[in-house]
Amino acid sequence: MENKEFNYKKRNFYTSTDRAEAAYEYAKGYTAFLDSAKTEREAVKEAVTRAEACGYKPYTFGMKVKAGDKLYYNNRGKSIMLFRIGTEDISNGVRIAAAHIDSPRVDLKQCPLYENSGMAFLKTHYYGGIRKYQWVATPLALHGTVVKADGSTVDITIGEDPEDPIFYINDLLPHLGQDQGKKPLNEAIPGESLNLLSGSRPDADLSVRDNVMAILNEKYGINEEDFLSAELCAVPAGNARDVGLDRSMIAGYGHDDRCCAYPALTSLLECADDTHTLMCILTDKEETGSDGVSGMQCRLFIDLIENIALALGGNPAQVRAASKCLSADVSAAYDPNFPEVFEKRNCSEINCGAVLAKYTGARGKSGTSDASAEFLGWVRRAMASKDVVWQSGELGKVDLGGGGTVAKFIANHNIDTVDLGVPVISMHAPCEVIAKSDLYEAYRAFDAFFCF
Ligand code: MN
Ligand code: MN
Numbered sequence: 001m002e003n004k005e006f007n008y009k010k011r012n013f014y015t016s017t018d019r020a021e022a023a024y025e026y027a028k029g030y031t032a033f034l035d036s037a038k039t040e041r042e043a044v045k046e047a048v049t050r051a052e053a054c055g056y057k058p059y060t061f062g063m064k065v066k067a068g069d070k071l072y073y074n075n076r077g078k079s080i081m082l083f084r085i086g087t088e089d090i091s092n093g094v095r096i097a098a099a100h101i102d103s104p105r106v107d108l109k110q111c112p113l114y115e116n117s118g119m120a121f122l123k124t125h126y127y128g129g130i131r132k133y134q135w136v137a138t139p140l141a142l143h144g145t146v147v148k149a150d151g152s153t154v155d156i157t158i159g160e161d162p163e164d165p166i167f168y169i170n171d172l173l174p175h176l177g178q179d180q181g182k183k184p185l186n187e188a189i190p191g192e193s194l195n196l197l198s199g200s201r202p203d204a205d206l207s208v209r210d211n212v213m214a215i216l217n218e219k220y221g222i223n224e225e226d227f228l229s230a231e232l233c234a235v236p237a238g239n240a241r242d243v244g245l246d247r248s249m250i251a252g253y254g255h256d257d258r259c260c261a262y263p264a265l266t267s268l269l270e271c272a273d274d275t276h277t278l279m280c281i282l283t284d285k286e287e288t289g290s291d292g293v294s295g296m297q298c299r300l301f302i303d304l305i306e307n308i309a310l311a312l313g314g315n316p317a318q319v320r321a322a323s324k325c326l327s328a329d330v331s332a333a334y335d336p337n338f339p340e341v342f343e344k345r346n347c348s349e350i351n352c353g354a355v356l357a358k359y360t361g362a363r364g365k366s367g368t369s370d371a372s373a374e375f376l377g378w379v380r381r382a383m384a385s386k387d388v389v390w391q392s393g394e395l396g397k398v399d400l401g402g403g404g405t406v407a408k409f410i411a412n413h414n415i416d417t418v419d420l421g422v423p424v425i426s427m428h429a430p431c432e433v434i435a436k437s438d439l440y441e442a443y444r445a446f447d448a449f450f451c452f
Helices: 018-036 040-053 178-182 208-220 224-229 254-272 300-311 316-322 371-385 408-413 437-449
Strands: 070-075 079-084 094-100 105-116 119-127 138-145 153-158 196-199 230-236 242-244 249-252 275-285 322-328 354-357 390-392 415-420 434-436
Touching: 018 040, 018 105, 018 254, 018 408, 018 437, 040 070, 040 079, 040 138, 040 275, 070 094, 070 300, 079 242, 079 254, 079 300, 094 224, 094 437, 105 138, 105 208, 119 230, 138 249, 153 322, 153 415, 196 208, 196 316, 224 230, 249 437, 254 275, 254 322, 254 415, 275 300, 275 390, 275 437, 300 316, 322 371, 322 408, 322 437, 354 434, 354 437, 371 437, 408 415, 434 437
Parallel strands: 094 275, 094 322, 322 415, 354 390
Antiparallel strands: 070 079, 079 275, 105 119, 105 230, 119 196, 138 153, 138 230, 242 249, 249 434, 354 415
């Protein structure tokens, strides 16, 4: 008998169409964004530049707002919320796309510099869920901000210019790695061994470590105490690249979650329909639980929604109840090299479009906001309105692992929220992979959501 099982996924929906060309073109802008925004601070700067070029202006609390206003709130340079006031009654709510712009990486500690055996190192504390063995023996760049004793600020980027030196975390050679090789992957590289190799040459009257500090002082005017008030992050050095002879994919650092942040931002800036009030959130600290002043759990988001509601004569509670949100975050793409962790009918696959994940969480959906059937139904209609190619997805097999996004922190404010994003191969690796077609469909999905 013929198998009439419904095919949930459209694979390779781009064969040779205008949409495929548009996707490849869109991907060029995206890779440029990836290369210029490796940290949340850099992503905020990029977003401000792009928003201002589209007529967006800084918002301050208490400001009068009216239909057509394009505004942004730069939260300490680490997260940003952009919004455009629609022509309809604010009581109809706000359409929100919320992505995060922080990515897993290796942060410097506050007292990082030391010397051992003629090598200078910088001590680190990793940020987010990294697989530590992936961060050794690979070129790393240092990005960040130092606040000096006098209060002035210096931005640092070392390792991106081809002329720059890079940093490096040592690993064992196979010849001496036999004991290490028997350890579980998660234990083979202890967190305290993620030390950045930063120098090995003493000066005439300076030790190796003091010479490293002298070079930093000469170039950036910083002293060793200034590390105490610094945020310096080691991220993979170098630029994103196309993958595959057909150039259908992109390898790069931090697709999670800039492959959703970029589509969310560009779809807001380019949205042609002025009806609804739109909001794009690019938040920080998702990878460490969304806490803190720059995280999604910060009160700022609600302050903004409520201030806008009141400024437009709306009732804040009513506005929140009528608002809708796409939590713009990535999902794990099915990987045929590791089939044992995926349940193929329900996980996302590359080149099958944007992923809609009704729920996240772990072990019995714990920690998920689990979007309602009604809201999923509404999102389906929104996607259909612009012929968006999308698929349903979940993170992997039941009881194998799991994860969360910012969705629940928004849903907890009485705002219907569901996750929509891009399937990623090797998520959280220093170099992750996505497909260009999925990236473009995510962009089209946010546009459909903003316009429907
Ligand atoms: Mn993410
Ligand atoms: Mn993540």
